[in-house]
Amino acid sequence: MVKLYPVLFAPIIKTMIWGQESWDISCRPLEMGLVENGAYAGMRFDDYLALDRVQTLGTRLADVKRFPLLVKIIEARDVLSVQVHPDDSYAKLKQSTDSGKSEMWYILQPPTDGRLVIGLRDGVTREDLRRAYETGTVEDCLHYLTVHAGDMVNIPAGLVHALTPGAVIAEVQQNSDLTYRLYDYGRVGADGNPRELHVEDALAVTDFEGRIPREAASAVHCPFFSVERIVLGDAPNFPPIDGATNAGAFSILTCVDGAVNIIYTGGRVRLNTLQSVFLPAGLGAYTLEPMERATVLHSTIPA
Numbered sequence: 001m002v003k004l005y006p007v008l009f010a011p012i013i014k015t016m017i018w019g020q021e022s023w024d025i026s027c028r029p030l031e032m033g034l035v036e037n038g039a040y041a042g043m044r045f046d047d048y049l050a051l052d053r054v055q056t057l058g059t060r061l062a063d064v065k066r067f068p069l070l071v072k073i074i075e076a077r078d079v080l081s082v083q084v085h086p087d088d089s090y091a092k093l094k095q096s097t098d099s100g101k102s103e104m105w106y107i108l109q110p111p112t113d114g115r116l117v118i119g120l121r122d123g124v125t126r127e128d129l130r131r132a133y134e135t136g137t138v139e140d141c142l143h144y145l146t147v148h149a150g151d152m153v154n155i156p157a158g159l160v161h162a163l164t165p166g167a168v169i170a171e172v173q174q175n176s177d178l179t180y181r182l183y184d185y186g187r188v189g190a191d192g193n194p195r196e197l198h199v200e201d202a203l204a205v206t207d208f209e210g211r212i213p214r215e216a217a218s219a220v221h222c223p224f225f226s227v228e229r230i231v232l233g234d235a236p237n238f239p240p241i242d243g244a245t246n247a248g249a250f251s252i253l254t255c256v257d258g259a260v261n262i263i264y265t266g267g268r269v270r271l272n273t274l275q276s277v278f279l280p281a282g283l284g285a286y287t288l289e290p291m292e293r294a295t296v297l298h299s300t301i302p303a
Helices: 043-052 088-093 126-135 199-204
Strands: 012-017 021-024 067-074 082-084 103-109 115-120 142-146 152-155 167-174 178-185 217-223 226-232 241-244 252-256 261-266 265-269 277-278 285-290 294-302
Touching: 021 277, 067 252, 082 199, 103 226, 103 252, 115 152, 126 178, 126 199, 167 252, 167 265, 178 199, 226 285, 241 252, 265 277, 285 294
Parallel strands: none
Antiparallel strands: 012 021, 021 067, 067 167, 082 178, 103 152, 103 167, 115 142, 217 226, 226 294, 241 285, 252 277, 252 294, 261 265, 261 285
16 A cells, blocks of 8 residues: 655756756656655655555546646746747647646746746737747747736746746646747857757747736636645744645645645655645645745646
8 A cells, every 4th residue: 555645856957058947846757756755765756656546646637648747946047038838739739749838937036127028919910920030029029027926927838938037936837848949039059059949830839819917816727737825824823724635636735935844644744945745645634834934836637
């Protein structure tokens, strides 16, 4: 019988030309998380899930071929490429081994100038964007969203976007690394050559119908994930909050401020700032006990 407890993983650190990513909940062949705590320390994430897929993933997800989520912490020291992600149908059309990619950002630290690239300006058409690429004026087509620490931004597949310098975010996304670069500010890669662009694919999948977030959200719900913010410690004595996993699907907690103990039948696990933990579906009741005022993101797969 599988032992059920909150599972921590060793972060997978990726250094990019624009900054750094920490892949904290990752179940991918080339980026496979390793259990860091408890009875299964050192075990690969996929092997852990296979111990009992009903108890780990949940009754609704036991038969899925791909673990559905990827959770990262991203630090942008420079601007990222202007990019867009395909949906599942386009990824399948291109015979990709990855799914489409919708994601959400929780702003840990806003960019230096306070703005992120989110969508296109009103009225920009596919022909406008192609012409802008050909004439080097893509930046004139971009829409910018002002954000603050604690904001949540929904980035569905098809939405043009880019992090800007100084931004630090927690990202919850579909388990995919499929990205089409539309524009990269003329940068070159480590080999000294211009970084590859994917203009035709980017133009094919971009949403030109204006689904632009006009303001930040307090929660993000979409067909692929549901992310809610839990704030602990408003009262002077930092009262705990009770929770419970759903037998249908696992949960992931990401501590974005402060620190909490997760108390469950059999023990407790400490979750520090910028750390994520996997809660197997069969875990059941637990209590979040803040060490101080804390904020935690709760992510799961909606029914």
